[in-house]
Amino acid sequence: MPHPPNTLLRVSLTGPESTGKSTLAAQLAAHYGTSFAPEFAREYLALSGPHYTPEDLEEIARGQLAAEAEAATRARNGLFFCDSDLLVIKIWSEHSFGSCPEWILRTIDQQQYDLALLMGVDLPWEPDPLREHPHLRQHFYDLYRRELSERMSNFAEISGSGERRFAQARFLVDELLRTAAQYSAADSAPILEEPRMAYRPAHYTLSTPACQATFAAHGAELTSLRTTVNALEYIWPADPAVWARHAPVLFPLVGRLPDDAYSYEGRHYKLPQHGFARDQEFAVVRHTATELVFRLHHDETTRVVFPFAFELTITYTLRDTELTVRWDVRNPATDAPLLFSIGAHPAVRCPLLPDEKFEDYYFEFDHPVTLERHLLQGGLLTGQTAPVLTEERELPLSYNLFADDALVFKHYDFSGLTLRSHKSAHFVRFQFDGFPYLGLWTKGPGANFVCVEPWHGIASAAGKPGELSQKEGILTLEPGQTFTAAYTITVG
DSSP states (O other), rough: OOOOOOSSSEEEEEEESSSSSSHHHHHHHTTTTTEEEEEHHHHHHHOOOOOOOHHHHHHHHHHHHHHHHHHHHHHHHTTEEEESSSHHHHHHHHHHSSOHHHHHHHHHHOOOOSEEEEEEEOOOOOOTTTTTTTOOHHHHHHHHHHHHHHHHOOOEEEOOHHHHHHHHHHHHHHHHHHHHHHHHOOOOTTTTOOOOOOOSSSEEEESSSEEEEEEEEEEEEEEEEEEETTTTTBBOOOOOTTTOOOOEESSSSSSGGGEEEEETTEEEEOOTTTSSSGGSSSSSEEEEEEEEEEEEEEOOOHHHOOOOEEEEEEEEEEEEEEEEEEEEEEEEOOOOOOHHHHHHHEEEEOOOSSSGGGEEEEEEEEEEEEEEEEEETEEEEEEEEEEEEEEEEEEOOGGGGGGTTTTEEOOOOOOOEEEESSSSSEEEEEEEEEEEEEEEEEEEETTTTEEEEEEEEEBSSSSSBBBBGGSSSEEOOOTTEEEEEEEEEOOO
């Protein structure tokens, strides 16, 4: 369970040997100007030698707890970090001696970490007299992931180069701090007066034996989709220097309005490109190992820019390596319609492998297609079109293809496409039956991602702000009605 707001946040770095826990813990502590608890096992074994008994592991467990308690006294800025934790002792003890002392198991159940960072095994093994199992790291990694999946909802897997791990961890910790600050602001009563609800985790995970997906409560956004066999990440890591999003949900607007404005029943409103859902905190309705349900309701804040009652439910379901994204939009009003658009904007890493480049990739269609793009200027449709393909099954990728903004297609004759590489067998398959509009986009040279965006809605035509009910792609729900749409992402 996470701590209540206004208390010290604890972040654990856990995982197998030689995965960079100590390095990253020190980096994070320095970055956030706070303390970290070093791995006590290394200090203990450096003095006693590499051979150990069950009693030694209990001493190491006690030393680790003492190190955490001491680090907490030196913590600054509301958090501190733990290099290793008792979960390491549990897995270590069970592997070496077949069991773990009961008091350690009880302590693990009682411990409260606000975020656990599971370190991936894709770093090279660094030999060390105190390390034992260079060929079992993946085995241990799977044990850690299973334990964390069962014990806490707020954990994330960290992988890649040292620089990338540091960036991933900073993003996750920033999200944790932001979420804690929001809950603190929402409840300013003194913390000792009475117990309060713990704030929600910033991230949630779905797992199958073949795949793991991670999501943020902020925006109900998919933030990671990774295959188990090779720990390959398919989702763009939201590098803020390039494009700071992963897979935003576009609601209640897709695209841009002229002057970011519209009218409805004689009143004028301002609404930013792609709407506001991507920047809202969603409630978690249900979370199991393979299904996660988020929900967002209208409130007085949304009414200022969008004068409609709504209930948006987003359900993520993971089966094998296929992620299904389902939207249910309900009009809870009793006497007024709901006008809206909704769309997807997932960004896939491209290239996926370090020895590839963007131009090695292409989109493959299930049959030959003829495509004509609808041109944009300043995010608005110009009314002009340009040919893209004529009875072809492949669309080669290049940054020049996106020099004039996104490729926007209307009423195309296919319901899926696959991102493939000429240099590897990895792929990402999108299936989007029933979507009348589709966008393909990347930000420009050096942006190592491409977005596949099925939409129920589209950007406005250039001109003056208009009546929302007359906008192309706007959907209307009468009181009590529900709109449902879904698409899938399959990786391999």
